[in-house]
Amino acid sequence: MEQHDGWLLADLFQALGRRRDGAPEPGEPDSALEQLIASCEVLMSDVGEASMRAVAARALAAYGELDDDGRRAFFAHVTRTYDVDADQVRSAFHRWETARQAGSHGEAELVRLFDAVEPARQQLLRRMNHAPGATPALVDMRADLRRLMRDRPELRPLDHDFLHLLTSWFNRGFLRMAEVTPDSPPDLHTHLLQHERVHPMADHEELRRRLQPADRRIFAFFHPATGDMPLVFVEVALVRGLPRHIAPLLDPGPEIDPASADTAALYSINNALDGLAGVSFGSFLIKQVIEQVGEQLPHLTQFATLSPIPGFRRWLLEQAPHEPELERLAAELETSAGTCALAPPDLERMRSLLLPVLARYIARERRDDGRPVDAVARFHLGNGATAWELNWPANTSPEAWEQSYGAMVNYRYEPDRLERQHEEFVRRRTVAVGGPLQDVLPETEPPRPHATEPGSEKGTP
Template sequence: MLIAFYKNLSTAASRERFFRTLTLELGVDSSEVDRAVSTWQKAKDQESRTKAAWQIQQASRPMYTSLFVPISNRPEGIKFLVDLRSDVIAASKATPTETSAIRLLNDSLRQSLADWFSVGLLHLHCIEWHTASADLLEKVMKYEAVHAFQGWDDLKRRLAPNRRLYGFFHPSLPAEPLVLLHTALTCQVPAAMKHVLEQPTDQPSAEDATTACFYSISSTQKGLAGIDLGNFLIKQVANRLLAELSHIQTLVTLSPLPAFRGWLEAQLQRHIDFQGPPQHAWPALLLSTEREAISSRGLRPHDDSQPVIEHQTAESELAWALTDDRWCRQDMQAHAACIHQILLRLAARYLYIEKRRSYALDPVANFHLRNGASLWRLCPMADPSPSGMQRSFGVMVNYKYVLEDVAANNHAYIVDGTISVSAAVKQLTASSHCPSQLSG
């Protein structure tokens, strides 16, 4: 009855009212909490304190959590709870001033879903062009979050014999992939998306490939946000590939830097706007050699059609060239190599040096580094698509997974923020030791 009632709520506002009523009427019973605390205060021995602690824990649980298990046991009940949490997340973002009760509802749902979607209950399947249903293939295209499909022919290329698509499935949602991982089997580490998405005639067969490149991972259910399925999927796929294809020697990704462009544009603007004394200036963004190269080249054309800037700096010239991707135009090709090198160095700084609470600022970097991968190589103009340029000026990154090192890398990163990095990437950051003050 509750499921049917909720499904008839057709607007976000009506769902938000439902959440407020639910958390108000079936939230934490304060009288039960008071009684449990009183029992704790009166406890005289260890056994009594243990029982009292359990009573406090039970009393602190919102009453609505008792609804989750009965709902989960109904047909499509698990799917309903996943979708319900998706709506709860949306409501918490839409009403930031009333989030405490909704945040508790969100956390309660997440904890229950994390138990029901533990990796031991999930099934790993390889999705193939000739055996998958049309409905499943349509979902694969719909859920792709990184490199949008251009149609059925594109999907067929990505499911070619030297490609693999793996997904996690739950017994209660057998037709619904939870997370999808696209993999290319190649003879070398891809440095550009065209090496992955295009299908030249000389592509190696799966039996000849020596490298498995994970180039797209997409979580399909917003209601499972914060439940780390991608980590387990990559590791299970890696082990399966190594078991099935013994000649695979290298496991890498070709990954986006989704927030690099926004970070760099903000950095440049901070330097352009700064008018205080030199001792209070932001940490240097450009090297002296880069400043000289920009100044000597004069990136901004000097003609009557361009506004005059009274105090033109290397930062303002670079910002001008990067705006609307002017640096990629035909008349700017003479400057492209210089800008490429600057972008690569700053991308290395962004990934390796810039931190938020001791961890990588970039969300994709943080995901792979937490998984135990190493920061291995930066790839200029690896994704020149509009979305690739908008994310990171086309720059992408290879993270390398060496299964024997994954546990040690994960521990070093989680415990003290140490990033496993190749010598080549570290060399790029050699002159970029000062993190910006834009990261937390």
């Protein structure tokens, strides 16, 4: 039987490959792209479970041989060929509407309508997932798609299909949180090094400084399909008081006794798989980390971040031509050579001008959907955190200057307020503000042109 299935598959691949326009002459091997397209046709035909597994494996192997041009061609083919059938959608909708007008609830017709409006691409991806090790391969495939579709907007429907399926496959019920330790597998350590984008690490020695001391922790979410490869990870420092500068958290220095700490600072949160962008794990991980660290160290009095403000500089330069005060502030910041070049009196004067504008940017500036324009603010405020304190200068790296002139912000996570503030944010777009940030927030919202959202930033808040 297995031999018969093998012959059947070989004949089917041969037939599919040869009947294409421009296919190789008989006797010549099919290209990887042709094999992949043929595999997809087989997967979408009436094929048995065992054969589906073999064909899916062949499809993923062929995909792995493609260069970027071949991948673009494959994505375009899938997007076009396995789209919804407009006639079927219209027909299914008409049957459902007719049933409702006749006084029926039309449950059966509604199910058929749901089936009709789902693109065949989603079924193709599900069937590809039958191959051994397919789920991580499909996550990588989506990472390729996201990279290659930046100048190909017609591929966005396929990305939406990937996101729809991956959100289901990687839902919270399948995730397992674990602490990463110096004894964790070396491949896991290497993965953290490669995917730390908020505060990149140069080598394993730098990673050791974030793992080894008693006042440092790293936690990650894992999924059965990815084994020891984390989906998202968060780095924690046990400190005294809210951190206001990033250097003490990253640079070598004396560790403190965890028993003397009063604050758990979550200073870096990273998605570790580019193909899972848009699948929300970070909020669950943060809340679980807070719960676990709080149980381990019940004397801690506060949990907070020291977060970047990645879109601020771009926003300021876009808004400056419309508001004279912002234009003067932007001009002074742009002509300075960084905070190191400013004398203490100039720093204080600049801080008094900059902090209210930063507060406005985080708490007042909104997108069309009513949520903050800053991606990191959306993430933490959407989790129910409170925008608490602005810090400048907090990060003197060139990258931080490019993002926010070196400014950072503390978001406080107060366990007894998270759920209520999350609901207020989701339902009413209410931004929770407190502490020193509230004190510098302008009382009235200044008139301004529509605030545009900055482009996507590297890394994850």
